[in-house]
Amino acid sequence: MVEGFNESDFGNSTKRRLPICFCLDTSGSMMGTPIKQLNIGLTNFISSIKSNDDTRSATDIAIVTFGQKVEIVMPFGKISRDNPFPEITASTTLTPIGEGILTGLELLNARKEGYKDLGIKYYQPWLVVITDGAPQGPNAMANMELAIKACNEMESKDKLVVFNIGVGSGADLDILKRLSVKREEPISVASAEFSKLFEFLGSSSSSVISSGMKDDALYNISTEPEGDSVSVDDFFKYLED
DSSP, X not given: OOXXXXXXXXXXOOOOBEEEEEEEEOBGGGTTHHHHHHHHHHHHHHHHHHXXXXXXHHEEEEEEEESSSEEEEEOSOOOOTTOOOOOOOOOBSXXXXXXXXXXXXXXXXHHHHHHHHHTOOBOOOEEEEEXXXXXXXXXXXXXXXXXXXXXXXXXXXXXXXXXXXXXXXXSOHXXXXXXXXXXXXXXXXXXXXXXXXXXXXXXXXXXXXXXXXXXXXXXXXXXXXXXXXXXXXXXXXXXXO
């Protein structure tokens, strides 16, 4: 169940908002180094948002995890320098990716409705999906198909920016690819590259907020010659252009 919109998150601010929802894999295969690196990268990302007055006041972040169950570990809310960041843990073999994505979309849609009620403008919401596997568990594939359909419909109408990120060789890149109708290939990373990935996401969010970088630039990434995936190094190229 998604909680209602809290007007106190905004005070008197009407600054344009960038809502970002992370949907993170906490299945057993993420235990050890992958989940540790994920926490480090995510913590650094949150810290970079908090340290800048412009991004802190304009960025809204929520975190959904999917493993034994789908859980909203960090709902949308006011970001302050003092708020503690929840540690993400992995402990199960289930991977209900689709259910996690559907929960994330529900959070984003509720947030958008709240913006509209308060007359607050917003950028295209970001959905950041990170997994090292494939859908597993009861109704996993059925929910994944629903999630793919929902993401495709929103993205095709410029109502969502999808970051479909596969970790390591076990990630099902074929099904991740279907999450986006704009990104030619999913983003493929090693767990050791999480810090670099989150650095990119932090830089991108700042660019969107501070300089009005167009959302289409987030898809303008060249593929590898083999065409299998997009590396983090390629992912960074457009920032240097």
